[in-house]
Amino acid sequence: MTEQTNIKVVVRVRPYNQREREHNQRCIIKVMDASSLLFDPDEDDDEFFFQGAKQQYRDISKRTNKKLTMEFDRVYDTDHNNENMFMECTAPLVDAVLDGYNCSVFVYGATGAGKTFTMLGSENCPGLTFLTMRDLFDKIQEQQETRKFDVGVSYLEVYNEQVMNLLTKSGPLKLREDANGVVVSGLVLTPIDSAEDLLRMLTLGNSHRTQHPTDANSESSRSHAIFQVHIRITDRKTGNKRSVKLSMIDLAGSERASSTKGLGMRFKEGASINKSLLALGNCINKLADGLKHIPYRDSNLTRILKDSLGGNCRTLMVANVSMSSLTYEDTYNTLKYASRAKKIRTVLRQNVLKSNMPKEFYVKKVNELMAEQDRLLLYNKGLEAKLAQLERSGGSDNGYDPQELKPWYSKIDAVYASVIKLQQCVIGIRSKVQSLSYRQTLKKDFEQLRKMLTLDQRLLQDDYMLFTNYLSALNVRNQKYTDELPRWRSKLEVACISLKKLKLEVKESKHQHILNLYISNKDLEVQLSKQQINSNHLTGINNEQAENASLLRKSLSMACEGLHQLYSRLEETQKLTPEIQSVYERLERRMRFTEAETATLTQDTDLDTLLAEQHEPEPLTLASSSGRKRKCDRRYTHTVSNSEFVLHLGVDSFEDTDSDSDLDPTDDSQQQMFKKPCNLNVTQVVPSNKSAQHKALTATVTKSRPINHRMMSDMLSDQNVAGSANKEKLKQAMLKSSKFTTQGLQRTCAAAIQKENLKYTTNCVRKSPRALIAKTLAGATATMRKPISRLAGTIGSGAKDAPVVRINRAASFRVKKS
Numbered sequence: 001m002t003e004q005t006n007i008k009v010v011v012r013v014r015p016y017n018q019r020e021r022e023h024n025q026r027c028i029i030k031v032m033d034a035s036s037l038l039f040d041p042d043e044d045d046d047e048f049f050f051q052g053a054k055q056q057y058r059d060i061s062k063r064t065n066k067k068l069t070m071e072f073d074r075v076y077d078t079d080h081n082n083e084n085m086f087m088e089c090t091a092p093l094v095d096a097v098l099d100g101y102n103c104s105v106f107v108y109g110a111t112g113a114g115k116t117f118t119m120l121g122s123e124n125c126p127g128l129t130f131l132t133m134r135d136l137f138d139k140i141q142e143q144q145e146t147r148k149f150d151v152g153v154s155y156l157e158v159y160n161e162q163v164m165n166l167l168t169k170s171g172p173l174k175l176r177e178d179a180n181g182v183v184v185s186g187l188v189l190t191p192i193d194s195a196e197d198l199l200r201m202l203t204l205g206n207s208h209r210t211q212h213p214t215d216a217n218s219e220s221s222r223s224h225a226i227f228q229v230h231i232r233i234t235d236r237k238t239g240n241k242r243s244v245k246l247s248m249i250d251l252a253g254s255e256r257a258s259s260t261k262g263l264g265m266r267f268k269e270g271a272s273i274n275k276s277l278l279a280l281g282n283c284i285n286k287l288a289d290g291l292k293h294i295p296y297r298d299s300n301l302t303r304i305l306k307d308s309l310g311g312n313c314r315t316l317m318v319a320n321v322s323m324s325s326l327t328y329e330d331t332y333n334t335l336k337y338a339s340r341a342k343k344i345r346t347v348l349r350q351n352v353l354k355s356n357m358p359k360e361f362y363v364k365k366v367n368e369l370m371a372e373q374d375r376l377l378l379y380n381k382g383l384e385a386k387l388a389q390l391e392r393s394g395g396s397d398n399g400y401d402p403q404e405l406k407p408w409y410s411k412i413d414a415v416y417a418s419v420i421k422l423q424q425c426v427i428g429i430r431s432k433v434q435s436l437s438y439r440q441t442l443k444k445d446f447e448q449l450r451k452m453l454t455l456d457q458r459l460l461q462d463d464y465m466l467f468t469n470y471l472s473a474l475n476v477r478n479q480k481y482t483d484e485l486p487r488w489r490s491k492l493e494v495a496c497i498s499l500k501k502l503k504l505e506v507k508e509s510k511h512q513h514i515l516n517l518y519i520s521n522k523d524l525e526v527q528l529s530k531q532q533i534n535s536n537h538l539t540g541i542n543n544e545q546a547e548n549a550s551l552l553r554k555s556l557s558m559a560c561e562g563l564h565q566l567y568s569r570l571e572e573t574q575k576l577t578p579e580i581q582s583v584y585e586r587l588e589r590r591m592r593f594t595e596a597e598t599a600t601l602t603q604d605t606d607l608d609t610l611l612a613e614q615h616e617p618e619p620l621t622l623a624s625s626s627g628r629k630r631k632c633d634r635r636y637t638h639t640v641s642n643s644e645f646v647l648h649l650g651v652d653s654f655e656d657t658d659s660d661s662d663l664d665p666t667d668d669s670q671q672q673m674f675k676k677p678c679n680l681n682v683t684q685v686v687p688s689n690k691s692a693q694h695k696a697l698t699a700t701v702t703k704s705r706p707i708n709h710r711m712m713s714d715m716l717s718d719q720n721v722a723g724s725a726n727k728e729k730l731k732q733a734m735l736k737s738s739k740f741t742t743q744g745l746q747r748t749c750a751a752a753i754q755k756e757n758l759k760y761t762t763n764c765v766r767k768s769p770r771a772l773i774a775k776t777l778a779g780a781t782a783t784m785r786k787p788i789s790r791l792a793g794t795i796g797s798g799a800k801d802a803p804v805v806r807i808n809r810a811a812s813f814r815v816k817k818s
């Protein structure tokens with residue numbers, strides 16, 4: 001059972017095309033399981049050689065791979081076809097449409113990523129539109145007796161913000177708003193009676209679509225195509241009418257303008273495409289956040305789709321990507337767009353995993369599964385209680401006769417027992433296959449290392465025999481399970497069909513209310529058992545990994561010890577060659593503590609922030625120095641705690657480590673997080689004239705919160721303040737400032753200084769804090785010693801003989817190079 005959300009996001013990875021195969025490129029997407037992928041994984045084929053032998057580890061001078069694990073509702077690897085996607089993604093939408101929900105399917109991605117292939121397909125492999133429509137017509141036929149359906153279609157194109165009718169090749173059409181929402185002026189629906197009619201319409205419309213060749217695709221679609229089926233459903237019995245809409249939207253390519261090498265018209269085209277995609281993304285994000293105001297009016301695309309997004313509309317977004325590194329940026333952007341669209345996560349999935357995943361992935365999965373299992377158990381208990389209550393009041397209140405229900409219960413129990421058992425077999429077998437393959441991979445990896453190490457050729461051969469025997473035994477077992485799998489799968493399918501039939505019978509029965517509850521309970525049992533197997537599977541893999549890691553750790557530490565002794569001996573006897581020295585140094589470098597490891601700390605910080613956000617909506621009260629209570633909002637509290645963090649660590653905890661250039665400039669939250677000052681990594685002597693100082697001041701001290709944290713941290717650094725007592729005093733003074741604005745800081749510093757020099761009055765501090773600081777510092781007061789005068793330089797002293805030096809920020813900031 002999945003949590004119901006109206007937006008479902010799936011990713012489809014397409015295989016390499018001719019161009020990609022010809023280039024020296026690598027695979028940047030590894031599909032890990034049915035719902036997650038690893039973007040930019042480590043390269044398997046990244047070779048370097050040691051003493052003529054190929055090593056398994058890659059060159060350390062290379063850029064670190066992102067290795068981002070991303071989760072979606074579903075991830076389709078290259079071996080899935082349109083039919084699979086239809087079954088899982090759009091067939092349920094057809095049912096929803098006939099139940100009265102508007103539904104929309106979007107395909108999103110860079111040019112050539114496979115959007116049109118997914119949506120329209122080819123003659124031999126029809127796309128989602130055709131398959132979905134055929135299913136829709138089949139279901140309409142089935143329901144003709146009870147309901148009447150009037151079906152009409154429209155096929156629109158939004159090109160450069162102009163709306164054209166693809167069926168009549170006319171336009172541009174105007175959009176206007178009336179009581180029913182946004183209406184396309186002059187649009188007449190074309191009635192259709194069959195899926196074949198519809199296919200004809202699609203072909204006609206496609207022939208009118210705006211296409212231009214780009215570098216990435218010779219038949220690139222440069223417009224958004226919106227195919228909509230409008231259905232009016234009339235209940236033959238009651239005469240009730242209802243109108244619904246199914247929209248299939250093939251969006252234009254989302255690539256960066258530079259990648260299409262567009263100039264003139266093409267550039268305008270690209271800009272317009274990006275504008276509307278951005279508007280669509282914003283609408284989807286806001287809907288996912290449950291916000292009230294949705295900016296539909298930002299583009300014609302979102303205006304037309306107003307009633308096909310949000311509300312009671314079910315939305316499916318298919319993000320198409322290529323697995324080739326040639327499309328690295330576009331793929332990354334598409335995945336980010338898709339994951340932002342999917343802020344509300346569904347949790348429950350059937351996972352049988354592929355091997356070679358990072359350990360954290362398994363740990364995370366196990367935790368997720370366990371949490372989900374707890375939730376299901378709780379829900380199950382609730383249902384059981386409800387059922388018991390219904391049964392108790394059965395005879396009297398609800399007219400249920402427990403005797404009549406008993407045979408139903410036995411029947412349901414029997415069918416479910418068989419489903420659960422078969423499910424255990426199928427998932428269990430798949431788990432076994434995966435685990436065995438994984439073990440093989442680990443063993444092979446280890447054997448490689450052993451081969452490199454062993455000197456005695458005979459021993460090596462003997463061991464190799466043992467190893468190959470072991471591998472072939474694993475292979476035999478693996479094959480046995482693989483062969484078994486189809487048989488159990490078909491048994492499970494049969495059991496599922498019986499279950500479906502049983503559910504239909506229950507629907508017809510007079511006890512359907514109570515029986516449906518019972519069935520929900522049983523469904524949960526199925527899910528729970530599935531969770532249990534998945535959880536066991538993941539724990540098994542995790543243990544295997546831990547065992548292997550321990551073996552590797554022990555071996556590596558012995559190897560390091562031996563190597564070190566050898567190196568020292570060679571050095572002493574002056575037999576150390578430059579080659580050996582270089583290899584030793586490379587190994588040392590590889591084993592150094594890396595920035596990637598530091599990044600995991602940053603992730604923890606993110607998590608902590610998230611946890612804090614979950615907890616404290618209410619304003620907190622802090623005691624001010626005068627004993628008065630002061631209300632402050634969460635931001636304030638955050639500021640204080642984080643500044644302390646900065647104080648203790650003396651590092652730039654607010655800096656992003658990696659991908660700032662990839663950040664979406666439209667994402668406010670990101671901007672807040674990562675806004676940083678420019679030109680701060682240089683030490684300069686600033687000219688002492690006032691305007692130049694002012695510039696220095698604006699460059700150094702901006703109003704952004706993180707910068708002020710840093711500023712405060714800098715102010716309190718050992719360079720500036722000697723002695724912990726002084727540091728503490730100044731820190732306390734600064735913390736009293738509710739906002740660390742430039743002026744606020746000047747004032748609080750001035751006040752701190754004044755405290756030590758009583759000849760300055762409060763008024764004097766308030767009126768001219770800068771001059772006061774300058775004067776005080778020029779006088780080199782007893783308590784705040786020389787280093788603090790640097791502070792005056794930073795803040796912009798006007799005093800003649802005050803040294804004017806900006807703090808060297810390079811020491812404490814890591815500024816991203818663009």
Ligand SMILES: Nc1ncnc2c1ncn2[C@@H]1O[C@H](COP(=O)(O)OP(=O)(O)OP(=O)(O)O)[C@@H](O)[C@H]1O
Pocket residue numbers: 013014015017109110111112113114115116117118217219220221222251252253320
């Ligand atoms: N899953 C897939 N399997 C096999 N071939 C595919 C797949 N997806 C796409 N292709 C092929 O890749 C090429 C480009 O695909 P397609 O035209 O669908 O891209 P697109 O995203 O619609 O591009 P544009 O936005 O430029 O129209 C086509 O030749 C198509 O046949």
